[in-house]
Amino acid sequence: MRPIKIQPIQGFLIGFAVLLLTFASLSAQQYCFTNYNISDGLSQTQVMAVCQDRRGYLWIGTYGGGVNRFDGHEFVSFTSEDGLLGNTVNDVLEDGKGNLWFSHLAEGICRYDGVRFECFSEKDGLFMNDRAQLLEDSRGNIWVMTNGNGLYQYDGERFHHFSERDGVTSDTIHAGGVAPNGDLWFATGKGLCHYDYKVFRTLINFNANQNHAVSALTFDKNGWLWLAHEDGISSFDGQNFYQVKNSKEQVKNIIKVLYADSRSRIWIVTEQGLKCFDSGIIKEFKDQNGLWNSIINCAFEDQSGNIWIGTNGDGISQFNNESFVHFTNSPSSKLIFAIDRQSKDEYWVGAGSNLLSFDGKDFTTVPGSKKFIQGYVMDIMKARSGDTWISTFAGLFRYKGKSFKAVPLRKNKSMPIVLNTFEDKAGDIWISTKTGFFVYRGDSIIDLARQNEIFNTYGTQVTEDQSGGKWLVTATQGVIYYKNGEVKTYTESDGLQSNRVRNVTIDENGSVWFGTYNGLCRFDGRQFCYVQDPNLTSKVILLLQLDNQGNLWAGTAQGIVQLQLNANSDPLKVNHYGISEGFLGLECNLNAVYKDSDGKLWFGNQIGLTCYDPDEDRPNTEIPKVHITGMKIFLEDVDWASRNVDSIMPWTNLPQALNLPYNQNHLRFTFTGVATTLPQRIRYRYMLEGLDQDWLPETDENHATYSSLPPGNYTFKVIARNSEGLLTPQAATYSFSITPPFWQRGWFYGIAGILVFGGIFLIFNTR
Numbered sequence: 001m002r003p004i005k006i007q008p009i010q011g012f013l014i015g016f017a018v019l020l021l022t023f024a025s026l027s028a029q030q031y032c033f034t035n036y037n038i039s040d041g042l043s044q045t046q047v048m049a050v051c052q053d054r055r056g057y058l059w060i061g062t063y064g065g066g067v068n069r070f071d072g073h074e075f076v077s078f079t080s081e082d083g084l085l086g087n088t089v090n091d092v093l094e095d096g097k098g099n100l101w102f103s104h105l106a107e108g109i110c111r112y113d114g115v116r117f118e119c120f121s122e123k124d125g126l127f128m129n130d131r132a133q134l135l136e137d138s139r140g141n142i143w144v145m146t147n148g149n150g151l152y153q154y155d156g157e158r159f160h161h162f163s164e165r166d167g168v169t170s171d172t173i174h175a176g177g178v179a180p181n182g183d184l185w186f187a188t189g190k191g192l193c194h195y196d197y198k199v200f201r202t203l204i205n206f207n208a209n210q211n212h213a214v215s216a217l218t219f220d221k222n223g224w225l226w227l228a229h230e231d232g233i234s235s236f237d238g239q240n241f242y243q244v245k246n247s248k249e250q251v252k253n254i255i256k257v258l259y260a261d262s263r264s265r266i267w268i269v270t271e272q273g274l275k276c277f278d279s280g281i282i283k284e285f286k287d288q289n290g291l292w293n294s295i296i297n298c299a300f301e302d303q304s305g306n307i308w309i310g311t312n313g314d315g316i317s318q319f320n321n322e323s324f325v326h327f328t329n330s331p332s333s334k335l336i337f338a339i340d341r342q343s344k345d346e347y348w349v350g351a352g353s354n355l356l357s358f359d360g361k362d363f364t365t366v367p368g369s370k371k372f373i374q375g376y377v378m379d380i381m382k383a384r385s386g387d388t389w390i391s392t393f394a395g396l397f398r399y400k401g402k403s404f405k406a407v408p409l410r411k412n413k414s415m416p417i418v419l420n421t422f423e424d425k426a427g428d429i430w431i432s433t434k435t436g437f438f439v440y441r442g443d444s445i446i447d448l449a450r451q452n453e454i455f456n457t458y459g460t461q462v463t464e465d466q467s468g469g470k471w472l473v474t475a476t477q478g479v480i481y482y483k484n485g486e487v488k489t490y491t492e493s494d495g496l497q498s499n500r501v502r503n504v505t506i507d508e509n510g511s512v513w514f515g516t517y518n519g520l521c522r523f524d525g526r527q528f529c530y531v532q533d534p535n536l537t538s539k540v541i542l543l544l545q546l547d548n549q550g551n552l553w554a555g556t557a558q559g560i561v562q563l564q565l566n567a568n569s570d571p572l573k574v575n576h577y578g579i580s581e582g583f584l585g586l587e588c589n590l591n592a593v594y595k596d597s598d599g600k601l602w603f604g605n606q607i608g609l610t611c612y613d614p615d616e617d618r619p620n621t622e623i624p625k626v627h628i629t630g631m632k633i634f635l636e637d638v639d640w641a642s643r644n645v646d647s648i649m650p651w652t653n654l655p656q657a658l659n660l661p662y663n664q665n666h667l668r669f670t671f672t673g674v675a676t677t678l679p680q681r682i683r684y685r686y687m688l689e690g691l692d693q694d695w696l697p698e699t700d701e702n703h704a705t706y707s708s709l710p711p712g713n714y715t716f717k718v719i720a721r722n723s724e725g726l727l728t729p730q731a732a733t734y735s736f737s738i739t740p741p742f743w744q745r746g747w748f749y750g751i752a753g754i755l756v757f758g759g760i761f762l763i764f765n766t767r
Contacts, residue, residue, distance in 0.1 A: 029361075030326040030607075032582035033290035037315030041075035043068055047310030048131075050300035051092035051100070055651065056625035056674030058302065059100060060316060061089030067102055071672045072679030073702070083117030085110050093134040093142070101142060103132045109144060114650030125159040126152055133175055138182035139197075145173035145186065167200035169193035175216050175257070180223040187214035192227060216269075220260035228255035233268070233277070244277070251275060251282070261301040269296045274309060291317055304622040304677045318676065323617035324582035328608040330356065330363050336604030339594035340380035342388065347602070349609060350377025355390060358609070372397055372404040379591065381421045381429075389429060391418035396431060409438050409445055420591060422462040430470065432459035437472055452487055454480060461591060463504050471512055473501035479514065495528040497521040503591055505544040507552060511569035515541030520554055522569060535576040536561050542588045547614065548599040555588030555603065580678060585610050624673030624682050624720040626732045628652060632668040633660075658736040665709040665738055671702055673720030673728070681723035690714040711740035 037045050044065025051059045058070040066079035067089045079087050084102060091103040100112040106128050108121030120126050130147040137143060144152040150163035150171040162168050172189030179185060186193040191212040192203040216228040225236040232247030233255070257269035266277040273294045274285045286294045293314035300308045307319040328334065333352025341347050347358040348366060353376055355369040375393025382388045388399040389407075395415025396407040409416060409431065417434040424430060429440035437459045439446040448455035458475035465471065469483035478491035478499040490496050498518035505513050512523045519539040520531040538556035545553045552563040552571075559578035563571040577583040585605025592604025601612040631654060632638065640648060645655035673682040685695045686704050690712050696704075704716070717731040 029289055030328050030584065031285070031290045031322060032320050032324055032584065033292075033309075034318040034320070034580070035292045035315060036070075036075075036318070037292075040315070041068075042315050043075065043077040043079075045311070045313050045315045046297070047312075047316045048089060048297050049091045049103075050298060050308045050310055050316065051094055052300070052302050053094045053100060054098055055627060056303070056676075058308070058676065059092045059094075060310070061092050061102065063088050067092065071674040072676050072682075073672060078112075083110070083112075083119070085119045085121065090131040091134045093136060095136050095142065096140055101134050103134050103144070104128075105131055109134070114652075115648055120154070120159070125161070126154075127161075133173070135176040135178070135184070137178055137184055143176060143184070145176050146171070147174075148172050151186070162200070169200070169202040174214065175218075177217055177219045177225070179219060179225070185217060185219075185225060187217040187227060189213045192217070216255050216258040218258040218260045218266065220264045220266070221262060222264065226258050226260060226266050228258055228268070233258075233266070247277075247282070256296075257298055259299040259301070261307065262305060267299040267307065269299050271295070274299065285319075302676045304620075304675070305618075306676050320582055320677070321616050321618065323613055324577075324584070325611045325613070326584050326608060327358070327363075327611070330608055331365075332356070334608045335589060335606065336609050337589045337592045338377050338380040338391070339592065339602045339604060339609065340382050340388070341594070341596045342382060347596075348380050348388070349604075350380055350390070350392075352376060353392070355380075368402075368404055372406065375417070378418065379420045381423065383423050383429065384427060389421045391421055391431075393417050396421070407440070407445070409433065410447060419459070420461045422464070424464045424470070425468065430462040430472075432461055432472070434458050437462070448482075451485075454487055454489060460501065461503050463506055465506055465512070466510060471504050471506075473504045473514060475500055475502070479504070490523070490528075497528065497530055502541060503544045505546055505552070507546060507565060507569055508550045509565070509567060509569045513544055513552060515544045515554060517541075524569065531563070531571060531574075533571065533574040535574040537576060537578075543591050543593040543603075545593040545595055545601060547595060547601060549614065553593070553601065555593060557587045559583055559586055560588060560603065580680060583610065620677050620722055620724045621726065622675050622677045622722060623726045623728055624675040624679075624722055626671060626673045626684075626718055626720040626728045628654070628669060628671045628716065628718065628732045628734045630654065630670040631734070632670070633664050634666045635668055652734075654734060660736065660738045662711055662739060662741045666705075666707045667709065668703055668705045669716050669718075669734070671704075671718045671732065673702075673722075675722060678723045682720050684718055684720050686716065686718040688714055688716050695719075709738055711738045713737045 036042050044062035046063035047060055048063055049061035053059065060068040060070060062068065064087050066077050066084055066087045069076045078084060085107040086104040088105050089102050093101040095101060102110045108119060108126050108128060111118045126144065127149055128146050129149055132147065133145040135143040135145065142154040148171055150161060150168055151173060153160045163171050170188035170190035173186050175187040177185050184195040192214050194201045194203060214227050214229050218226050220226060227234055232251060233244040235242045251268060251270060253270035253272045255268055255270055259267040261267065268275040268277060274291065274296045276283045285291055293311035295312040296309055297312050298310040302308060309317045309319060311317065330351045332354040336349055336351050338350030339347060345359055349356045349358050349363065353374060355366045355373045355377055356363045357366050373390065373392060377390060377392050379391035380388065390397040390399065396409065396418045398405050398407050418431060420432040422430040431438040431440060436457060437448045437455045439448065457477045460473050460475050462470055462472050469481060472480040472482060476499060478489060478496050479501055481488045491499050498516035500517040501514050503515040507513060514521050517540050520536065520541050522529045538558040540557050541554050542557065543555035547553060550565060552565060554561045559576055560583055562575040564573040566572050579586055585603065585607045587606045589604045594602045596602065599614060603610045629652065640653065640655045645658065647656050649656055673684065675682060683698045683700055684702065685698050687695045688706055691706065691714065714737065715733050715735040717733050719728045719731045721727045
């Protein structure tokens with residue numbers, strides 16, 4: 001980076017430099033966005049702001065629908081009927097004490113402490129004429145940044161107003177941020193404003209002829225300030241400004257929001273889309289990339305690293321990660337059965353009956369292939385010689401010297417359906433067809449059925465073990481093991497799970513894995529073992545592939561499964577990837593998998609081509625924050641505020657020191673495990689101390705019912721775990737008591753005893 005200009009401005013020495021930028025067009029790459037709208041419970045689809053509180057809840061401000069609280073499972077809305085000043089919420093902020101602040105239009109702002117709303121407006125000295133943004137400084141003050149009326153600072157007692165007359169650069173404030181040293185920075189209509197709690201200073205880092213307006217700013221995790229202006233995007237390290245070169249041309253539209261996430265990616269919200277600046281590259285996300293709407297209002301990162309994008313009319317979208325990227329722009333069929341890498345920058349893909357070239361973005365037809373390739377392309381394999389073998393429904397083809405040639409397998413017979421080719425250590429090509437197995441050796445074809453009739457069967461795949469033996473799997477006759485001219489077969493009678501075998505692979509420990517139409521099984525040289533796990537959601541195994549970490553991947557009609565194996569090839573852990581985990585194609589195609597030299601896995605599925613990058617796949621470390629959310633009596637909601645209770649507990653709406661009468665002893669507790677990553681896979685355990693002796697079995701239900709509870713003191717406890725089995729470190733608890741009826745109390749027994757003995761005494765004396 002080369003500084004090109006240095007000038008002092010109002011006490012600051014500002015340097016200028018250029019950051020190089022590359023624009024990455026995502027074309028038809030589709031990412032995993034989870035979208036929520038009215039049908040999911042969101043009160044309104046124009047999302048203006050998102051915030052996450054320390055309890056894990058997301059608070060979502062909408063344009064006319066109030067604010068929504070989201071725990072990953074359901075939305076709960078708060079409106080003016082609950083105490084808000086208005087139903088349009090432009091910004092949401094949690095302060096250092098855990099209170100939530102909501103900014104409205106001209107009405108003012110509200111503070112929510114978990115029990116009640118406290119509102120501030122003109123009567124409190126706060127004058128807002130339009131939407132405003134909220135900010136808490138390092139001293140606990142709340143700042144209201146208005147659009148035309150300057151700044152307001154709330155110190156806990158009253159509002160202090162700052163305007164251009166006090167040195168603020170402009171009364172139009174677009175955004176603000178707190179620097180690592182606690183100083184405040186504001187993006188204004190006339191430039192960048194700095195405040196050190198003593199004086200406001202203006203920093204102008206543009207040419208004299210330019211518009212000085214700064215429309216957005218944010219601080220990244222390294223303390224760098226990023227700002228948006230008429231000339232694009234710049235960053236400031238405390239000494240120098242760095243202009244992001246070509247950012248104006250690449251971003252084009254007015255930038256409404258800049259947001260820095262925990263990975264120092266800068267999310268750019270514009271009037272016509274969402275962009276991400278990451279390591280010198282700008283990526284653009286539009287509706288064809290998985291977003292429901294390209295008109296974006298805000299971006300926010302939750303505590304688990306998920307990015308939430310508020311749209312202007314289509315609700316809110318959650319962006320999980322980039323471990324799966326989907327390419328759905330094939331010019332022909334989206335049904336992809338074959339993938340192979342031809343060079344560093346080119347893959348060949350079999351899409352229906354077309355052979356396509358893929359450069360990482362776009363698909364084109366391989367030159368010369370149309371004349372030869374007629375049937376479905378089922379497999380592509382580039383041999384060590386440089387030749388490429390293409391298996392199709394119309395026979396086998398060989399690509400050599402930039403030309404295609406059909407490879408006849410049997411003289412004077414039609415071309416069979418070829419499903420797969422495999423190159424062994426000696427360079428022989430093993431060919432699996434619907435009518436048998438063949439070997440291409442040198443320049444001749446060997447029909448194995450002529451050696452042994454057992455090979456005259458529906459072959460699906462071949463692999464080789466360390467000793468040079470070949471495992472040949474068939475669609476109807478089980479497995480054939482072939483070594484040194486000797487043949488051994490394995491079928492259901494030998495313990496094989498099914499004779500309908502589709503794929504085979506050998507792991508690092510030498511165990512042989514078979515994918516069948518009745519499940520996944522392993523052969524250790526002595527016996528077959530079956531994999532039984534709830535995450536293996538389908539018994540129809542369509543593909544098998546080992547990755548660079550030694551994990552086994554199995555593709556099914558209901559997603560893909562990763563098996564983490566130990567030294568004995570036993571599955572230590574089984575992970576399922578479906579739509580919720582980012583594998584949008586869900587249904588795999590037969591043997592449509594390829595591992596490239598970078599360790600990425602490529603899958604063919606029903607929507608196109610999917611790339612899995614293990615470096616982007618991070619385990620779910622988000623531990624659910626478990627909360628007790630309510631208690632019903634005889635399955636009816638209770639208005640505790642109308643009852644004579646001592647006080648209401650914040651955020652739960654449950655009374656403290658609850659003492660119930662004996663005849664209100666049918667209770668249902670509701671609870672939630674708040675999480676934004678795979679919330680549907682959270683499981684709970686609970687117990688009622690005073691009744692249960694131990695924790696009850698795990699469940700996915702978020703309620704527990706107890707009926708006919710006897711009088712006594714009780715504490716309800718609940719814990720939760722996430723998809724990785726990580727448990728909440730501390731249970732959520734709620735204590736209460738049930739009072740016995742008067743005839744079960746000590747004073748009643750005492751009175752009754754006196755009456756009984758008194759009666760006996762009277763009777764005795766009367767006699």
